[in-house]
Amino acid sequence: EPEVTQTPSHQVTQMGQEVILRCVPISNHLYFYWYRQILGQKVEFLVSFYNNEISEKSEIFDDQFSVERPDGSNFTLKIRSTKLEDSAMYFCASSEFLAGSTDTQYFGPGTRLTVL
Amino acid sequence: DAKTTQPPSMDCAEGRAANLPCNHSTISGNEYVYWYRQIHSQGPQYIIHGLKNNETNEMASLIITEDRKSSTLILPHATLRDTAVYYCIVRVMSNDYKLSFGAGTTVTVRA
Numbered sequence: 001e002p003e004v005t006q007t008p009s010h011q012v013t014q015m016g017q018e019v020i021l022r023c024v025p026i027s028n029h030l031y032f033y034w035y036r037q038i039l040g041q042k043v044e045f046l047v048s049f050y051n052n053e054i055s056e057k058s059e060i061f062d063d064q065f066s067v068e069r070p071d072g073s074n075f076t077l078k079i080r081s082t083k084l085e086d087s088a089m090y091f092c093a094s095s096e097f098l099a100g101s102t103d104t105q106y107f108g109p110g111t112r113l114t115v116l
Numbered sequence: 117d118a119k120t121t122q123p124p125s126m127d128c129a130e131g132r133a134a135n136l137p138c139n140h141s142t143i144s145g146n147e148y149v150y151w152y153r154q155i156h157s158q159g160p161q162y163i164i165h166g167l168k169n170n171e172t173n174e175m176a177s178l179i180i181t182e183d184r185k186s187s188t189l190i191l192p193h194a195t196l197r198d199t200a201v202y203y204c205i206v207r208v209m210s211n212d213y214k215l216s217f218g219a220g221t222t223v224t225v226r227a
Contacts, residue, residue, distance in 0.1 A: 004159070033214070035215075035217075037157070042217050042218065042219060043154070043160060043203075043215075043217040044217070045214040045215065045216065048213075048214060056214060058214075089157060091159050091160070093159075093160075103213075104150075104162050104165065105162070105215060106162060107159035107160045107161070107162075108159050109158055109159050110157070110158065110159050
């Protein structure tokens with residue numbers, strides 16, 4: 001069964017460093033998402049992406065964050081200058097475009113980001 | 117999106133059916149009920165969704181009341197691997213729509 005994959009599974013970085021989290025969505029999916037979950041808290045939406053553009057972003061997704069689909073298979077989340085409070089699990093999700101219907105979002109296993 | 121209310125936790129005996137309630141009294145006509153679960157900080161896993169008819173798949177059944185103000189997710193034969201946080205989410209049916217997760221119900225299946 002197709003699945004969303006994410007790398008790395010765990011990333012440790014120093015405060016102020018740039019990190020790139022990578023995701024490979026399910027191959028025929030066209031909508032991509034990033035969510036995050038701070039330890040012990042709810043899963044929070046960050047951004048959605050379609051047709052090489054951000055379609056929606058939350059207030060969490062400030063100028064330090066960016067997303068990109070650099071090729072036909074990868075979808076990345078970049079944090080330009082990490083802060084301690086960026087420590088969280090980051091989940092990528094993707095969904096298929098169904099004309100006249102809706103999607104179901106499928107999630108990857110997550111990347112645990114630890115900022116020291 | 118309509119708000120949902122779920123009990124914070126529940127226990128279930130292994131092999132028995134687990135019935136997880138969700139209240140969504142302000143649901144609109146174009147909003148579906150989705151269920152996801154999250155096993156120990158793994159990525160949320162899709163379970164099932166429905167509009168007004170009852171739905172069943174290989175994982176679970178979803179029973180939606182006639183007035184659509186509440187629903188019940190049924191895990192027919194709970195196993196220890198079903199221990200997870202279960203999220204009931206109401207959302208508009210469209211492509212490209214974020215999921216709003218609440219606190220969910222922590223289900224513990226006991227041997």
